[in-house]
Amino acid sequence: MKVVVVGLGYIGLPAAALISGKGIPVHGVDINEKIVTTINSGKIHFIEPDLEGLIHNAVTKKLLVADTKPAEADVFVISVPTPILDNFNPDLNYVENAVRSVIPYLQKGNLLIIESTCPVGTTEQMAELIFNLRPDLKNNLHIAYCPERVLPGNIIHELTSNDRVIGGLDEASTTEAANFYRQFVNGAMHLTNVRTAEMCKLVENASRDVSIAFANELSMICEEANINTNELIQLANRHPRVNILNPGPGVGGHCIAIDPWFIVSSYRDHSKLIEQARKVNLNKTEWVIEKIISKAKELEMVLGRKPIIACMGLTYKADVDDLRESPAIEIVHALKRNYYDIVSVEPHAQNGLQEKLETVSMEHAVKKADLIVFLVAHKQFRSLQIPGEKTVLDFCGVKN
Ligand SMILES: NC(=O)c1ccc[n+]([C@@H]2O[C@H](COP(=O)([O-])OP(=O)(O)OC[C@H]3O[C@@H](n4cnc5c(N)ncnc54)[C@H](O)[C@@H]3O)[C@@H](O)[C@H]2O)c1
Incomplete structure (x- = not known):
């Protein structure tokens, strides 16, 4: 298995570290070249306990490579920002750009997971975008939403031990996503549909x-x-x-x-x-x-x-x-x-x-x-x- 993680910030980088720590090769993607260079030198660009050691280890073992472009993989994880605009509406440009960037690399049977906090319906919109550009993938791609609830300062522990809420576009996608997380998460997996998973994160906050x-x-x-x-x-x-x-x-x-x-x-x-x-x-x-x-x-x-x-x-x-x-x-x-x-x-x-x-x-x-x-x-x-x-x-x- 190979995993692409798009967005190597507070959420994506620790996830990339944990996945690669299980021996699964990770191709980390960030549009910020400085971040890519920092990670490839085995360092991190923000403060988070225990993270630098994991990244240094993964980079040394060549299990984690950072890049400004995606690559082919089995699983694609999107963890880019979702800020609000001045009028308090969500800015989904980062998610859309990240999804667009992986579309050329998607293959039949792949799994795409959105982890960014998103308004309800975003995963369905992104699926539509993918299938419009790649009709060959319709019914051949697993798509799921799985929000993050980690606390900065304790991310490594929480990423491993927190429960996960996982909602796929269909049951097969939910199952595939849960199987993926089981490889590095010890918390319980709560399976639902995609809109409930999106709303769950928003409702918690x-x-x-x-x-x-x-x-x-x-x-x-x-x-x-x-x-x-x-x-x-x-x-x-x-x-x-x-x-x-x-x-x-x-x-x-x-x-x-x-x-x-x-x-x-x-x-x-x-x-x-x-x-x-x-x-x-x-x-x-x-x-x-x-x-x-x-x-x-x-x-x-x-x-x-x-x-x-x-x-x-x-x-x-x-x-x-x-x-x-x-x-x-x-x-x-x-x-x-x-x-x-x-x-x-x-x-x-x-x-x-x-x-x-x-x-x-x-x-x-x-x-x-x-x-x-x-x-x-x-x-x-x-x-x-x-x-x-x-x-x-x-x-x-x-x-x-
Ligand atoms: N930080 C938290 O504590 C936290 C907790 C739960 C959920 N979240 C959610 O997770 C998501 C990510 O948050 P974060 O804190 O990791 O953000 P961040 O700003 O720390 O990192 C995001 C990274 O994505 C990169 N990026 C932006 N567009 C890209 C693209 N098209 N391709 C590749 N890389 C791109 C940025 O350069 C940045 O390095 C957000 O939706 C956020 O709301 C964050």
Whole structure:
């Protein structure tokens, strides 16, 4: 068996590493030449524990070769990005281009799997595209959708041990895809149809988004009602069937902040709650910016100058180094646009801070700043001592 993996990012590269680790030759494809060169030198282009060793091993044994072009194979895995456009509609160009790029290499009996997060119906659309250009493959190609649910920072473990939801265009495709994953996945295989598998990934993240929106909305209500949100949530969660999440400055990351839009854009009339949750979470970031500026203005009256603001945490959630779609970054940029002097702290900066934001140590920030704003509940912040004369705003409950 030979496998082509198209898109060698956070999802495709670890998958290529695990498949080749089972002795199956992998031809990895990426349009980014720099990424191809990096991988072929046995290195990786982002930080992920345990991945570099696996890649180095696979490249040395010639079980993994990266290239800018696909090749013939038995199985084709598509793991390219699916971002949203400015109007919140999905941008399917990457998936379409990736599928188009493998069409000349497809042969009868092959299996094509889409792993990219996609709106419902995308796999069927891609099948139509393939069969229009290659009618010879009709009824001779297995096509399936299998979403990824891995957590960056723990991808290798989760890729192997998480359950998989697999939906083929027909039963034979589902079975073929499940047989493929069984070679390197220990988690259970849950077999379904293609549209359910596509929707499953979207619903998982929309469900998280709605729950976070509830907590975020609550935090704004509590502020107006002069109630401590964290105390309220702790008390409400004493109810045996209530589990309210912690509020924060918004929602970030590569999935939860994006995937619900794939449902809304396709089913607008019936996704009012999902859309509203997205809006609540986006609005929460604006609300936080307003609160910081309002407090800064109060301090300016007292100090006779603009206060220095320490922004504590830049990643999209606690204890990771991932900055994608991070509300904290948006908040820092908004404060800078309002001409505030900012000192930013990100304890995980040394692990790959890609944004062009200078960071300082947390002790330095506390010493220098007049206003200390907690944006991410990193565990390092919990024991941080803050002198009584400093003004503190905690938007992530880390100082409770
Ligand atoms: N990163 C996550 O944590 C995560 C989790 C679950 C699902 N997903 C989904 O998996 C998919 C991939 O995400 P990712 O995080 O790996 O993205 P990524 O940006 O890290 O990597 C994608 C790679 O695909 C390459 N690419 C783009 N178009 C290509 C083409 N036509 N041919 C070959 N290569 C191409 C890019 O150069 C890039 O290196 C997305 O749909 C995402 O939503 C991601």
